[in-house]
Amino acid sequence: MRRRCAALAVPLPEQGEPAARVVQALARNADPGIVASGGPRFFGFVIGGSVPAALAADWLTSAWDQNAGLFVLSPAAAVVEETVLGWLRELFSLPEGTGMGFVTGGQMANTTCLAAARHAVLARAGWDVAAQGLNGAPRIVVLAGDEAHVTVHGALRLLGLGDASVGKVKSDGQGRMLPDALRDALRSAEGAPVIVCAQAGNVNTGSFDPLEHGAGGRRAIGGGHPGGPSGLTAA
Numbered sequence: 752m753r754r755r756c757a758a759l760a761v762p763l764p765e766q767g768e769p770a771a772r773v774v775q776a777l778a779r780n781a782d783p784g785i786v787a788s789g790g791p792r793f794f795g796f797v798i799g800g801s802v803p804a805a806l807a808a809d810w811l812t813s814a815w816d817q818n819a820g821l822f823v824l825s826p827a828a829a830v831v832e833e834t835v836l837g838w839l840r841e842l843f844s845l846p847e848g849t850g851m852g853f854v855t856g857g858q859m860a861n862t863t864c865l866a867a868a869r870h871a872v873l874a875r876a877g878w879d880v881a882a883q884g885l886n887g888a889p890r891i892v893v894l895a896g897d898e899a900h901v902t903v904h905g906a907l908r909l910l911g912l913g914d915a916s917v918g919k920v921k922s923d924g925q926g927r928m929l930p931d932a933l934r935d936a937l938r939s940a941e942g943a944p945v946i947v948c949a950q951a952g953n954v955n956t957g958s959f960d961p962l963e964h965g966a967g968g969r970r971a972i973g974g975g976h977p978g979g980p981s982g983l984t985a986a
């Protein structure tokens with residue numbers, strides 16, 4: 752397979768080239784190494800970026816080239832974001848004051864949500880993680896199903912919590928956390944800042960963790976579908 756992509760691996764050019772020629776070479780030389788993930792019989796991963804509506808939206812996004820960081824830089828992008836927040840609040844009965852932001856994918860969704868949850872549970876324990884960092888912070892217990900997506904663990908590493916912070920909760924044949932196992936895990940973590948990572952859409956089976964039996968009370972709970980740029984955290 753690597754040999755088929757050999758034409759892409761060119762030495763660093765000494766001279767610039769016309770942009771059209773570079774784009775043509777890219778299209779031609781990448782072709783033998785492209786995986787046709789957009790086909791209806793592609794069952795490998797959850798990819799949908801080239802279905803017609805997604806592709807059209809992607810083209811618009813690239814052509815508009817907006818900086819969506821501030822309202823003044825792209826009022827349209829800000830209004831789209833506010834509108835989606837309204838929809839999500841309605842769909843999931845989220846409380847007044849809920850915030851939302853688009854991120855680049857599943858990894859960043861889980862990372863962002865876990866960062867928010869880390870901030871919230873530590874604030875309740877009297878620790879300002881933004882100001883004080885993690886050195887000397889109360890130890891956080893993260894509860895996740897034993898089928899939690901790999902990006903949850905990646906996020907925990909990035910956020911300085913690490914694999915050792917995770918208490919694995921036994922799940923059923925569909926990859927859902929068992930409510931009794933979750934309850935037991937919460938009981939044993941009593942007194943510690945706790946984050947529950949609940950999956951809304953197991954990547955293999957589509958099953959949902961039992962959010963209704965979730966953390967309740969003074970804890971943070973997060974969920975999301977790792978195959979799409981979605982994540983949700985609730986404190």
Ligand SMILES: Cc1ncc(COP(=O)(O)O)c(C=O)c1O
Nearest residue numbers: 856857858859901902977978979
């Ligand atoms: C192994 C792996 N890594 C990362 C991701 C998330 O990718 P992204 O952050 O690009 O959405 C997925 C999605 O399911 C995955 O299966």
